[in-house]
Amino acid sequence: MPARPVRQTLQEYARGLAGGLLFSLPLLYTMEVWWVGFSAGPVRLGVAVLATFGLLLGYNWFAGLRRDASFGDVIAEAFEEMALGLLAAAALLWLLGRLQGSFDEALGKIVVEAMTMAVGVSVGQVELGGDEEAADQGTKNADSGTSHFGEQVVLVLCGAFLFAANVAPTEEVVQIAAEATPVQLLLLALLSLVLIAFVLHGSQFRGARRSRPFRPEASPLEGVVVTYAITLGVSAFLLWFFGRYAGALWPMAVAQTVVLGVPTALGAAAGRLLLQPSRPDDGG
């Protein structure tokens, strides 16, 4: 196979960076995120890097631009996206005058911003691309009738992460959780489930008809519940990363998870439909 022309690579990078900015620019302008950069210790930052890298691998494998690629290529692609994410985050933070202070402080900020940027780059390369490229894509995961659990989980994770990352660091989540009554929390959880069901099944969203279940013959209800379960996981991970569980008693931790779960659920359901890979049998 001949090498891709450099022009095409540059276009992919430009598209990826546009996607990265689309999702991470709000974070770059958020004070709580800068604080996390220096209050999160090396362990939390390291876990964030590894989790992001894992998500990139999953997304590139199931839905990436070069789906004819081997697993080695998928790994290389993930490293490319990390490079773009880290460099773009560093450049923008510098432009915004946020890299003053010590090396550790600056590094923490860059890592926090770069993770959303890298996932945004990955998604942007695929989702913002033109039709002519989608047409010549080979698909190795197009076989139907098998379990699509991995693929669907990755789509949910990407959608949930990209959407919730902009809400998770805010103080408002803590305040809402602290002031919400148990009945309100229950209703918020129900609202999340309804939102997921509505997006997946009731709204004629783009891609709703060709969306694949987690496993063959899974009922719609199962799809909604599993999506919400992953949503709560993403919500919990982000809250932990932004230090919201530190010192919180468990009712408060649960309340925050449910509160952040509402926007996360919306991102998760939309992600399952909007981020799913194009398939040759789609019929255009």
Add this chain to the structure above:
Amino acid sequence: MNNLLERVVTTLGVLLVVALLGYLAWTATRPTGPPDVRLEVETGPAEARPGGRYAVPLTVRNTGRQTASEVVVELVLSGAGGEERAQLSFPFVPRQAARQGWAEFTRPPAPGQLRAGVVGYTLP
């Protein structure tokens, strides 16, 4: 097949991620003790300001390994003109970092008249 540009960016990515994880692992394994916040306040020479006031620049530096938040610095100017106090608060003084502020007095401090120190802080 990957072209040269992609190979360069991929290599850069490998180097950045490995260096980043390596550095984070190294900082994580350095010994930790009780809250490691070490704050020092340093004042500079007073500058005259309009309205007959004098601004004393100060730097609060955290040489510890943990970030301090809500850092309150108090300055006391004693001497013949009576005692004057000034208080500054800093939302954050990150680890291994410094923040700057200015305290204003009605007279320039003579040598030995100005005392400055950290009153308290919280952990973020």
